[in-house]
Amino acid sequence: MASQAGFTISKIKRIGDRIFQKMLEKADISEFNGAQGKLLYILWQRDGISAAELAGQAGLAVTTLTSMLDRMERSGLITREPDPMDRRKTRLVLTERTKALKGRYDRLSEDMTEVYLRGFSPEETALFEEYLGRVLKNLEEENSNE
Numbered sequence: 391m392a393s394q395a396g397f398t399i400s401k402i403k404r405i406g407d408r409i410f411q412k413m414l415e416k417a418d419i420s421e422f423n424g425a426q427g428k429l430l431y432i433l434w435q436r437d438g439i440s441a442a443e444l445a446g447q448a449g450l451a452v453t454t455l456t457s458m459l460d461r462m463e464r465s466g467l468i469t470r471e472p473d474p475m476d477r478r479k480t481r482l483v484l485t486e487r488t489k490a491l492k493g494r495y496d497r498l499s500e501d502m503t504e505v506y507l508r509g510f511s512p513e514e515t516a517l518f519e520e521y522l523g524r525v526l527k528n529l530e531e532e533n534s535n536e
Contacts, residue, residue: 399525409505413498419491426462427495429455430484433468434492438481440473 411424422430432447433439441459445452459482462468467488473479507515 395525406502406506410498410502413501417494417498419494419498421465421488421491422462422467426458426467429458429462430467430488430491430495431499433482433484434489434495437484437489438471440479440481444482 407424410427414420414422414424414427429444429448432444436443436447439447441455442452445455448455459468459470463470466485469483469485470480471483473481507518510518
């Protein structure tokens with residue numbers, strides 16, 4: 391029988407995204423949606439990176455990211471500022487309003503992790519995360535070969 395790992399991973403992502411969006415709504419976080427939250431999560435770790443760096447970390451094409459960033463800028467989540475070291479580049483900078491949302495997002499992210507790992511022992515969680523890391527490494531290697 392053929393492995394259904396890819397199908398299962400895709401299904402987990404789709405269902406997980408829907409659940410997280412509901413969690414955002416229940417927590418009355420309307421400033422951003424789940425997809426934008428994933429980008430903000432990266433920016434909360436490294437504010438001021440370029441769109442190309444954000445795209446690489448998010449696993450998205452820059453062309454896909456551009457329209458999302460436009461919407462995020464219009465809604466006051468980010469600003470685009472010139473890079474002081476290279477005027478050809480633009481840096482994505484979080485607004486103060488967005489920085490203030492981090493704690494609420496982090497709590498929801500922890501809640502979502504609990505949903506994902508419900509019923510797993512600490513040992514199973516460690517193994518699962520190791521396996522996911524290996525899958526990610528395989529995908530990143532394959533992607534860099536293209």
